[in-house]
Amino acid sequence: MTETEPLGPDSLTWRYFGDTRMLLVGPRAALLQNMLPALGQGVLDHSVFFSETFARLKRSAGPILNTVYGGSRSAEVGRRVRDYHRDIKGTMPDGSRYHALDPETYFWAHATFLDTMVYGIETFIRPLSESEKRRIYEESKTWFRMYGVSDRGMPEDWEAFQAYWKQMLEEVVVPHKTARYGVGYVTKGLPAPPKVPAALWRVISPPFNSVARFITVGGLHPRMRELLDLPWTAADERRYQRFAAGVRRLNRAWPLLPEAIRYLPQARAAFRRDGHPR
Template identity: 45%
Template sequence: MPLGPDSLTWKYFGDWRGVLLAPWAGAMQNMHPGLGAGVAEHSRFFEERWQRLFRSLYPIGGVVYDGPRAAETARQVRGYHNTIKGVDAQGRPYHALDPDTFYWAHSTFFMLTLLVADRFGPGLSEDEKRQLFDEHVRWWRLYGMSMKPVPESWAEFQTYWDRMAREVLEDNQPTRDVLDIRLIARPPAFSWMPHAVWRALRGPQARFTVWFTVGLFPAPVRERLGHRWTVRDERRLRRIGRLVHHAWRLVPFRYRYHPRARAGWEREAGLRPADAPQVESPVRNSPLPEERNSPKHYVPPPHRPPQPPSAQGRR
């Protein structure tokens, strides 16, 4: 059963504050051996960071906000991972649809939602954290994947998360690449900014982003990646979190959410027809031209090149 507007996941997952945690989510995901290997061999993320980030928000957000069509969106997201498989540099086979690997990615989206609410929102009680955990299980079921890797409770999930951080996650090149944003391109939202100004701001912005991201890592992950975190750092991060929370309350409700999430809220409020076309990513976020016919990419229908009937049947 899909989630709805009564859920905490709806309240926080599609919130634009989640973009602040994009480097955190990318690094945590890539530290998983199977997921990191798939990114290293199959992804061109680092050639189109902003486009990939903003493009991915549409189908991933749709699994939460598409209502009656959420299960269909989930099948599409799962389908993008069918061909991502191989053997890593240490001879270990991997597949993006291995339930443990796919669930790890899903668990980071759950934790991102929790962190947005708890560290950059009003805060969460233990009951609310348990509610978010139960909702993430409903969200997971939409993918039609095995339930075997899913912990039974919020308490068991915390044990799982700690074990992954201490025993499973690895320091690898895709993780280092996520955190290396010294030469990152100008964000689309800053297209008005002269390139020279962006180049001057990029260094301080990169240092702040890495510091901010490191502060949200579990302690064992920070240590594995060679970062220090002091009591003073923690106090500064918590002050920033409170500032973000109070500033965000001044933003009108409809502007707080990503377009796919906003469409869900509008549909539930009767402001958008239930059968209206899905809100899709604009063409500026499309994959690199030579990648647009790949089954591993979400490309909005108007921009996807025609495919032979055999390829259409496989999706």
């Protein structure tokens, strides 16, 4: 596979990105994205995230999955995703300008998906070797180039990416208002899904809210918890690690489950079209 070819069944990304166990990571990627000042401001100024949270998340996830699993159409789909962002621009509170298609900003959004996939695999499926992490990073470069955005902000290799990631978490990301709103569900509770009456949701939501807090806060990087002022005790961490270990113990039985349970629709469609991951 060369960098100009789309990802396919020979990639680790195909094997894991559409795995439904990735959903257990929670909103890690979305929150990380919104902690970049320019990206958080773009969502604040232009998105329906605040008024139609579930709709926004659904619209965002589908095109990304379609880019990964698009096969021969990946570049076409990726450019369409890019073009959604052409008019997302404006002014930061300090008077500087932002644009969603700034290469560094666009790459940060992409990098959060890469981080979430690696974290999800290692937490809920299995450890990755360094060579596998390098392979996944090289595949992420191919995936990013499907968008047709300048790759000047993309680190050269896995080692450079690790240095980039460390610097971003330590020096660049902030508790932007958009990220705080997104994680506010941890304390305020999830909003009622569409078509669920508010009165009914008040009755049935407590267990959902408890699980949402556990999954959301547990899946965050410690630096994110620190910046967003999210309490997480040693006992919480022990419970989370037991939960993750329990999921990993299901690995032997996982292949026996129906594919509709194991993979998201975009992945299943790609497997039917181009073959299963090898």
